Amino acid sequence: MSSTKDEIRKKRKSAFSRRGFLKGLGAGTGVLSTGVLAEQETDAAPATPVQGPGAVAITLDINGRPHKVNVEPRTTLCDTLRNHLDLTGAKRVCDRGTCGACTVIIGGKVMYSCTVLAIEAQGKKIQTIEGLAQPGKLHPVSQAFWDNDAQQCGYCTPGFVMAAKGFLDHHPNPTYEEVKKGLGGNLCRCGTYVGVRKAVLQAAKEMQGGRNA
Amino acid sequence: MHEHDLSKVGTRAKPAGEQVAGDPDKAFQEAEVTSEGEYGIPVITHCCLEPHGQVVQWNGDKVEYWPSTQNVTQVGNDLAKLIEVPANQIHTHMDYMGGGFGSKFPPDLWGAEAAQLSKMSGGRPVKLFLDRATELTIAGNRPSVFAKVKTGAKKDGTITVWQSQTWATGGYTGGNLNVSLFPYVFNKLENKRLNHTAVSINAGSARAWRAPNHPQLSFVTCSALEDLAAKLNMDALAFFLKNIEITTRPQVYKAQLEKAAEMIEWKKYAHLRSDTTKGPVKRGLGIGVNTWGGLGHDSQCRVTIHPDGSVDVDLCSQDLGTATRTMIAMVAAETFGLTINQVKVGIGDTQFPPSGGSGGSTTIGGVTVSTRKATVNALGKLFDLLSPVMGVPADGLEAVDGRIQQKGNPSKSMTWQQACAKMGTQSISEMGQNKQAEAVKEGLINQGTSGVQMADVSVDTDTGIVKMNRMVAVQDCGLVVNPKTAESQVFGACIMSCCAALMEERIMDQQTGRVLNPDMEFYKLAGISDIGEIIVHMDITPEHDARGIIGLGEPPAVGGVAAISNAVANAIGVRVPMVPLTPNRVLAALSQRRIG
Ligand code: FES
Numbered sequence: 001m002s003s004t005k006d007e008i009r010k011k012r013k014s015a016f017s018r019r020g021f022l023k024g025l026g027a028g029t030g031v032l033s034t035g036v037l038a039e040q041e042t043d044a045a046p047a048t049p050v051q052g053p054g055a056v057a058i059t060l061d062i063n064g065r066p067h068k069v070n071v072e073p074r075t076t077l078c079d080t081l082r083n084h085l086d087l088t089g090a091k092r093v094c095d096r097g098t099c100g101a102c103t104v105i106i107g108g109k110v111m112y113s114c115t116v117l118a119i120e121a122q123g124k125k126i127q128t129i130e131g132l133a134q135p136g137k138l139h140p141v142s143q144a145f146w147d148n149d150a151q152q153c154g155y156c157t158p159g160f161v162m163a164a165k166g167f168l169d170h171h172p173n174p175t176y177e178e179v180k181k182g183l184g185g186n187l188c189r190c191g192t193y194v195g196v197r198k199a200v201l202q203a204a205k206e207m208q209g210g211r212n213a
Numbered sequence: 214m215h216e217h218d219l220s221k222v223g224t225r226a227k228p229a230g231e232q233v234a235g236d237p238d239k240a241f242q243e244a245e246v247t248s249e250g251e252y253g254i255p256v257i258t259h260c261c262l263e264p265h266g267q268v269v270q271w272n273g274d275k276v277e278y279w280p281s282t283q284n285v286t287q288v289g290n291d292l293a294k295l296i297e298v299p300a301n302q303i304h305t306h307m308d309y310m311g312g313g314f315g316s317k318f319p320p321d322l323w324g325a326e327a328a329q330l331s332k333m334s335g336g337r338p339v340k341l342f343l344d345r346a347t348e349l350t351i352a353g354n355r356p357s358v359f360a361k362v363k364t365g366a367k368k369d370g371t372i373t374v375w376q377s378q379t380w381a382t383g384g385y386t387g388g389n390l391n392v393s394l395f396p397y398v399f400n401k402l403e404n405k406r407l408n409h410t411a412v413s414i415n416a417g418s419a420r421a422w423r424a425p426n427h428p429q430l431s432f433v434t435c436s437a438l439e440d441l442a443a444k445l446n447m448d449a450l451a452f453f454l455k456n457i458e459i460t461t462r463p464q465v466y467k468a469q470l471e472k473a474a475e476m477i478e479w480k481k482y483a484h485l486r487s488d489t490t491k492g493p494v495k496r497g498l499g500i501g502v503n504t505w506g507g508l509g510h511d512s513q514c515r516v517t518i519h520p521d522g523s524v525d526v527d528l529c530s531q532d533l534g535t536a537t538r539t540m541i542a543m544v545a546a547e548t549f550g551l552t553i554n555q556v557k558v559g560i561g562d563t564q565f566p567p568s569g570g571s572g573g574s575t576t577i578g579g580v581t582v583s584t585r586k587a588t589v590n591a592l593g594k595l596f597d598l599l600s601p602v603m604g605v606p607a608d609g610l611e612a613v614d615g616r617i618q619q620k621g622n623p624s625k626s627m628t629w630q631q632a633c634a635k636m637g638t639q640s641i642s643e644m645g646q647n648k649q650a651e652a653v654k655e656g657l658i659n660q661g662t663s664g665v666q667m668a669d670v671s672v673d674t675d676t677g678i679v680k681m682n683r684m685v686a687v688q689d690c691g692l693v694v695n696p697k698t699a700e701s702q703v704f705g706a707c708i709m710s711c712c713a714a715l716m717e718e719r720i721m722d723q724q725t726g727r728v729l730n731p732d733m734e735f736y737k738l739a740g741i742s743d744i745g746e747i748i749v750h751m752d753i754t755p756e757h758d759a760r761g762i763i764g765l766g767e768p769p770a771v772g773g774v775a776a777i778s779n780a781v782a783n784a785i786g787v788r789v790p791m792v793p794l795t796p797n798r799v800l801a802a803l804s805q806r807r808i809g
């Protein structure tokens with residue numbers, strides 16, 4: 001039984017790794033993605049079997065700290081972060097895996113938090129924009145966004161910064177073309193892409209060597 | 214109800230009456246070449262990433278109100294009318310907002326609803342934001358425009374006459390269009406006949422969209438002009454330059470067209486429409502032009518200098534992502550000879566003096582004047598106080614590099630901190646004001662801008678896919694306060710133009726009247742990889758500087774759709790009449806050419 005499960009996991013991993021999917025397709029229009037939670041890199045215990053329908057108590061590992069929260073099983077991670085944990089950096093925009101405004105990093109993977117249930121995210125390391133800066137010092141990606149004026153209204157920005165961070169973790173030395181493809185899962189209405197492209201290249205340069213995890 | 218076809222709209226059509234200038238009939242008789250074309254630009258929606266909505270708490274007499282708005286000063290007054298409380302009982306706050314683009318001025322019925330819910334709940338805060346489908350259905354759209362245009366010219370390329378029949382819809386409120394601006398920018402044409410019909414349909418109503426009317430006017434005009442140039446077998450740039458004298462600012466547009474042509478390497482890549490490039494992927498260039506007013510709105514500002522040297526600059530404006538805060542801080546810091554970190558800017562709160570809503574590119578002019586005047590007044594008061602202490606007449610003092618000194622004499626000076634300490638316990642607080650009606654006379658700000666966009670596209674004639682390779686933008690906006698954020702505005706506007714030219718379209722179900730794509734999968738916006746290179750040139754010259762500050766948000770959002778549409782026509786040798794230039798439309802236009 002466990003071997004079947006493992007097989008399914010492996011298949012899912014190859015089929016639904018978001019960045020792999022985007023890369024393979026060349027991400028023509030930049031709005032392709034899948035919100036299926038990648039299941040690798042999860043060595044923690046399996047999730048509690050309790051499945052509602054009322055609120056269930058769960059613990060989420062967010063930015064290196066455990067957060068206890070009661071949510072209904074249907075609640076997305078995005079809504080849990082924003083409405084229950086006061087972590088409002090991830091934005092809810094399309095709520096269906098199109099725009100990337102809700103992007104967080106789960107188990108090292110860039111994910112849309114609106115397409116992940118909070119209960120699915122138990123036992124996984126969740127990184128949000130709130131955990132990115134060191135005290136008194138911006139993360140190189142955020143700094144690069146600032147330096148290159150890569151935000152206007154800023155509503156897409158936390159998602160973009162997290163997507164850029166996750167992308168650079170896996171592609172520390174990207175070409176310009178790779179940046180265009182790798183950031184294809186996030187949309188900006190104000191039109192900040194010129195600044196974003198410059199920012200990601202600058203951050204890549206600065207993160208070389210002394211990589212800031 | 215299909216508004217694309219005027220003959221089918223029946224009683225929903227409201228003709229606006231004919232406007233005639235000169236003698237168009239005679240001009241057409243005398244024209245050596247005429248050109249006719251049909252053009253369409255659909256309804257698009259604002260699709261702000263942060264939807265419309267607010268948090269509101271109605272507790273006893275007091276209403277605390279946190280809307281996502283472009284109009285912090287006024288929106289609470291409008292809410293007061295809806296919920297029937299005195300306006301001074303509403304306290305409006307807004308630190309940040311996630312995009313408005315013209316759609317976020319009124320409190321809307323959902324604002325009133327949220328307030329009522331709060332009251333009914335005994336004063337608990339209520340958060341009510343539209344979901345995405347509702348946002349894209351009712352929270353504002355930019356009207357469509359459809360046009361039949363006929364133009365005439367002499368053989369040498371001089372345009373002599375323009376005739377257009379246009380119609381448009383922005384939903385149940387109809388669809389007006391300021392057709393007296395036809396031909397757009399090339400407006401001093403002698404002979405024209407203009408007809409417009411507003412069409413009302415059962416759909417959400419129009420709201421201001423970045424440069425109301427102008428992207429449509431520019432698209433129709435520049436398309437018709439390039440079609441006329443093609444008919445004349447003339448290079449489009451040469452044609453625009455040939456007719457430069459009928460533009461509203463001939464010297465400026467001439468210089469801008471030439472600059473843009475240099476930036477996009479017009480000489481290297483340009484070809485006549487009749488002479489398409491080889492192979493299945495065709496490349497082409499196109500031109501679009503823009504103009505806008507951008508005169509600063511009414512604004513009041515209060516500046517307070519504290520004895521500890523800190524400075525507060527307070528006015529009830531808002532930052533939509535255009536860097537309003539930064540501009541205010543820059544102006545205040547410059548007046549005081551401080552760095553911008555030493556100035557604390559307070560906006561987005563109705564406890565501050567009133568300042569206009571952010572629409573029509575009026576914010577930068579308004580807030581910089583009120584801030585400048587308030588800071589100059591406050592500094593004058595400080596100089597009065599320091600004059601006896603320093604033994605220098607007040608008008609002989611200046612504030613530079615964090616010091617107050619005798620003009621040109623750093624040896625007779627004190628630091629800003631020391632100077633402010635002389636105030637004892639008393640702060641200095643002064644007001645400054647911009648009145649729109651008097652602003653131009655005063656000479657700090659102005660109105661009227663020009664700009665040019667040129668696009669370079671590749672079109673795959675097998676698949677119909679259009680790729681935007683490059684866009685260049687040359688833009689004047691008077692005195693540029695901050696070149697970096699100004700450039701960002703132009704980059705953003707160019708990207709929005711690409712979205713509108715290639716992807717964006719609200720699609721209605723003709724049977725049920727419902728929006729079929731009220732989501733972000735099928736209401737398409739460009740992603741980061743859809744956008745080619747964009748090169749921006751802020752047209753900064755001593756003459757433009759001397760005009761003072763002028764708004765920038767709208768104008769660069771105007772010409773891009775025209776530029777891309779023209780570039781596609783230039784690439785494939787035939788006009789695709791309707792944007793967005795989706796593969797099916799491109800292929801349809803190509804196959805008609807093949808048949809015809
Ligand atoms: S809100 Fe999650 S992808 Fe849009």
Ligand code: FES
Nearest residue numbers: 152154188189190
């Ligand atoms: S900065 Fe406004 S949506 Fe990206």
